[in-house]
Amino acid sequence: AILENVADLNRLQLKFDFIVVGGGTAGNVVANRLSENPNHSVLVLEAGGINADDLNIIVPFFAPRVMPHTPRDWNYTTTSQNGFDGRSVTYNSGFGLGGSSSVNYMAYTRGSREDYDRWAEVTGDDGWSWDNLVHYMEKNERFSPPSDHHDTTGQFNPDVHGFDGINTVSLEGFPTAIGSRIIATTEQLEEYPFNLDMNSGDQLGIGWLQATIKDGVRSSSATSYLAPEYLSRPNLHILLHARVARVLETTPGAFRSVEFVQDGSKKLFTLTAEKEVILSAGSIGTPNILLHSGIGNSSTLASLGIQPVHNLPSVGQNLSDHALAGLPFLVNSTDTFEAAGRNATLATEQLDRWSTTRTGPLVDTLTSHIGWFRIPDNSSIFEKFPDPAAGSNTAHYELIFSNGFLGPPPPTGNFLTITTGVVSPASRGSVTLASNDPLSHPLINPNYLDSELDLFVMREGLKSALRFAAAPAWHDYIISPVGVDGTSTDAEIDAYIRENATPIFHVSGTASMSPKGAAWGVVDPDLSVKGLTGLRIVDLSVAPFIPAAHTQAAAYIIGERASDLIKEDWSQQRVSSIFNVQEY
Numbered sequence: 001a002i003l004e005n006v007a008d009l010n011r012l013q014l015k016f017d018f019i020v021v022g023g024g025t026a027g028n029v030v031a032n033r034l035s036e037n038p039n040h041s042v043l044v045l046e047a048g049g050i051n052a053d054d055l056n057i058i059v060p061f062f063a064p065r066v067m068p069h070t071p072r073d074w075n076y077t078t079t080s081q082n083g084f085d086g087r088s089v090t091y092n093s094g095f096g097l098g099g100s101s102s103v104n105y106m107a108y109t110r111g112s113r114e115d116y117d118r119w120a121e122v123t124g125d126d127g128w129s130w131d132n133l134v135h136y137m138e139k140n141e142r143f144s145p146p147s148d149h150h151d152t153t154g155q156f157n158p159d160v161h162g163f164d165g166i167n168t169v170s171l172e173g174f175p176t177a178i179g180s181r182i183i184a185t186t187e188q189l190e191e192y193p194f195n196l197d198m199n200s201g202d203q204l205g206i207g208w209l210q211a212t213i214k215d216g217v218r219s220s221s222a223t224s225y226l227a228p229e230y231l232s233r234p235n236l237h238i239l240l241h242a243r244v245a246r247v248l249e250t251t252p253g254a255f256r257s258v259e260f261v262q263d264g265s266k267k268l269f270t271l272t273a274e275k276e277v278i279l280s281a282g283s284i285g286t287p288n289i290l291l292h293s294g295i296g297n298s299s300t301l302a303s304l305g306i307q308p309v310h311n312l313p314s315v316g317q318n319l320s321d322h323a324l325a326g327l328p329f330l331v332n333s334t335d336t337f338e339a340a341g342r343n344a345t346l347a348t349e350q351l352d353r354w355s356t357t358r359t360g361p362l363v364d365t366l367t368s369h370i371g372w373f374r375i376p377d378n379s380s381i382f383e384k385f386p387d388p389a390a391g392s393n394t395a396h397y398e399l400i401f402s403n404g405f406l407g408p409p410p411p412t413g414n415f416l417t418i419t420t421g422v423v424s425p426a427s428r429g430s431v432t433l434a435s436n437d438p439l440s441h442p443l444i445n446p447n448y449l450d451s452e453l454d455l456f457v458m459r460e461g462l463k464s465a466l467r468f469a470a471a472p473a474w475h476d477y478i479i480s481p482v483g484v485d486g487t488s489t490d491a492e493i494d495a496y497i498r499e500n501a502t503p504i505f506h507v508s509g510t511a512s513m514s515p516k517g518a519a520w521g522v523v524d525p526d527l528s529v530k531g532l533t534g535l536r537i538v539d540l541s542v543a544p545f546i547p548a549a550h551t552q553a554a555a556y557i558i559g560e561r562a563s564d565l566i567k568e569d570w571s572q573q574r575v576s577s578i579f580n581v582q583e584y
């Protein structure tokens with residue numbers, strides 16, 4: 001059941017085995033899977049509300065309207081970014097049930113096999129390898145026909161997908177004018193091979209995008225893992241508008257209590273889990289809660305007036321994200337996103353069509369194809385820096401193709417945008433505290449393009465976009481790039497990047513896994529907080545390296561495996577406690 005007020009929870013007089021902090025992407029997976037066992041009672045505390053009736057969230061094409069600066073957004077701002085010429089940029093993160101899965105752009109990309117094999121290698125736990133995670137990818141995924149039910153043969157590989165999972169994933173449901181030209185380019189230029197399925201573990205090349213869309217409607221962790229059949233479980237409760245300030249030590253070394261406020265009031269409530277507290281507040285929220293609880297770098301915490309409780313200097317460090325830069329091209333077509341953007345009648349027709357039949361251009365997100373590429377192995381940058389990618393089959397950059405201008409378009413002209421993202425970044429940032437007020441925003445420093453390597457990769461990505469657009473398939477379509485072109489110098493491209501690059505909101509790694517017993521890291525490979533009991537972390541913050549991918553799939557996969565790890569631990573404990581009783 002969903003509860004709006006802590007008074008409702010008090011009235012029910014319930015005890016909870018597990019308290020999940022954050023009803024986001026990974027948190028709702030855990031809530032669903034743990035409550036599969038009717039003997040386990042689960043409470044989710046979510047800071048935001050329900051998003052179910054918001055068209056901007058439901059209609060895939062309206063994703064860009066959900067944020068920033070809306071009630072669905074945490075409305076963060078980064079610190080000044082040197083790599084962006086000192087700009088501070090708005091940093092989006094989903095506030096409300098479903099977390100960022102309710103506000104994201106729905107691209108569903110797992111990353112490469114090597115991305116996960118590297119997790120296994122650095123944590124010493126083979127359970128995090130690609131082969132051992134495939135089962136969890138399939139548990140997450142319900143691969144479904146696109147909303148127009150076209151023949152998808154040759155657009156994905158069914159052998160590498162799950163068809164009985166919980167979260168719907170599908171292909172484009174309304175072809176755009178650029179799709180056939182993108183595919184033609186893969187036949188014309190050797191540099192851009194076609195990849196039947198970028199989610200097979202072998203990601204390189206260009207393929208059809210898979211997206212978390214069900215019959216033309218967004219599929220989020222709220223609509224899938226908290227669908228009515230799960231929400232009706234008597235052992236699953238969600239309390240909305242409940243913002244957790246701290247986790248509290250219950251007995252020495254055990255953190256099973258949470259302290260929270262409702263609806264921004266300063267009144268603090270405390271609840272204690274019988275078994276575990278699971279932090280799923282995301283890569284910004286989770287370290288923020290840990291630090292305010294005294295779990296972090298003890299001397300830094302003490303200097304802020306926070307009583308240190310457990311020294312874990314890695315909390316909030318190792319922040320990784322992908323920087324993006326879009327390159328618009330003026331095109332010789334009127335069949336682009338700008339058409340409805342400038343014509344209210346057409347926009348109304350499109351919404352009517354979506355409302356009545358779930359067809360038309362609004363059933364899709366803003367891209368139908370993505371490509372994943374490497375800069376050449378003999379690039380000069382590798383004389384100075386090691387290759388940051390997980391392996392030789394993992395991308396350095398991606399190209400995202402969109403049938404229009406991203407952001408408010410200029411008053412005239414029609415566009416194609418090729419956006420490049422640095423997907424295996426070398427730069428690392430941090431989440432730190434500005435004050436000892438647990439309800440204040442932390443300092444978010446993604447440190448974009450701090451490494452010269454990341455700037456090099458982004459520059460090469462933009463040059464690659466220009467080469468792609470020079471293929472014969474585009475000769476009668478593209479008029480000219482806007483911003484930089486084939487005559488631009490490296491310095492001009494760098495200046496364009498620093499002025500125009502933005503975050504992609506894939507923040508990861510701020511409570512990283514490390515091997516059991518390691519002096520660094522925040523959680524052990526079973527996701528329990530190092531040196532403590534009763535407290536686990538299940539969200540993207542545990543990723544030791546950001547996957548070369550859009551990151552929601554990784555968050556879902558983490559949620560699925562974590563659920564099994566938690567279930568396993570408690571089934572063993574139950575067996576041993578029964579054994580003890582018998583012995584006694």
Ligand SMILES: Cc1cc2nc3c(=O)[nH]c(=O)nc-3n(C[C@H](O)[C@H](O)[C@H](O)COP(=O)(O)OP(=O)(O)OC[C@H]3O[C@@H](n4cnc5c(N)ncnc54)[C@H](O)[C@@H]3O)c2cc1C
Nearest residue numbers: 022024025026099100104105106107244285540550551552
């Ligand atoms: C605008 C945007 C576009 C994106 N586009 C894509 C895309 O197209 N494809 C893709 O794969 N990825 C995309 N991402 C990234 C992806 O959605 C995230 O990486 C992923 O959803 C993170 O999952 P999570 O479980 O770690 O955190 P979240 O899903 O963010 O969940 C954290 C939850 O915790 C709650 N919370 C935080 N603090 C507290 C607290 N103190 N008390 C209680 N609750 C709290 C939050 O409200 C939220 O519900 C995008 C993200 C954004 C913001």
